[in-house]
Amino acid sequence: MSPTATRTELSILKHLWSGNRMSAREVHDAVSTETGWSYSTTRTLLTRMEEKGLVAKADVHGVAVYAPALSRVTVLGALARELTRDVFDIKGALPASMFADSPHLTGDELAELDAILNAEGSNSKDGDEKQ
Amino acid sequence: MSPTATRTELSILKHLWSGNRMSAREVHDAVSTETGWSYSTTRTLLTRMEEKGLVAKADVHGVAVYAPALSRVTVLGALARELTRDVFDIKGALPASMFADSPHLTGDELAELDAILNAEGSNSKDGDEKQ
DNA sequence: CGATTGACGCTACATTTGTAGCATATTAGC
DNA sequence: GCTAATATGCTACAAATGTAGCGTCAATCG
Structure with a gap:
């Protein structure tokens, strides 16, 4: 993790x-x-x-x-996910659009973020992780 | 604060x-x-x-x-605000709707959250703070 | 070439956090 | 009234965090 x-x-x-x-x-x-x-x-x-x-x-x-070593999206996603899921019990679809206004996120990143936010439990997406 | x-x-x-x-x-x-x-x-x-x-x-x-001593909305708001504003430079309107799916937030609370998220700098809203 | 400046590698140290145990005062049952 | 659970008040302690200084080596400017 x-x-x-x-x-x-x-x-x-x-x-x-x-x-x-x-x-x-x-x-x-x-x-x-x-x-x-x-x-x-x-x-x-x-x-x-x-x-x-x-x-x-x-x-x-x-x-x-x-x-x-970690992309902004990954970090943001992990934080948001933890906060909403673990602490505020928000289940299911968590819209990545909530960060759409960030001047730092491109469309691709938003898509990626969406994947992170809505991934099921196991974060075994062990792909490379960088910039 | x-x-x-x-x-x-x-x-x-x-x-x-x-x-x-x-x-x-x-x-x-x-x-x-x-x-x-x-x-x-x-x-x-x-x-x-x-x-x-x-x-x-x-x-x-x-x-x-x-x-x-602090309502869920206040805490969530502070966290989300700090994260998006300070770390991810998301300016302006940060939609409280991003938390609309939480089973814990009522419409009123969402409105309150919205106020928190979009309040300008000074958090001098020293009103009572409780449940 | 000698003195200066900056980069690096360590070490330091006070707080905050995470985790928990012990002793004592109480309360509730026998 | 005496004993067995509990609740409270302290104390403990390691790891993580926040913040920084010192000595040394190498590149640089005169």
């Missing part, structure tokens, strides 16, 4: 999902304004996220760059 | 929202099947939740009974 991201970790993923891989410094510059974290904090988070399998680290010319 | 409930705490709130106030024992009997917690655990959670202002403790004939 996909690892769960905490609020703080989501702050980072949010930026990583923007597209290109980012170095710790870049991630920091991006999130620091909204978070106020010290560079060390950003780096610690990034490291833990890699251990948890939330991000993938690569080496580009000597510097480490990070990329999300 | 309303205190935030963790996943485990939500498991308890879920049952408390069922209607009547419950004693620790009752809450435990209700959640233990799904959680497997020991009675102590349930009680610890309840105590912390009271400190955090998530539940209200009352004394009925000597026994402590708990009631949710």
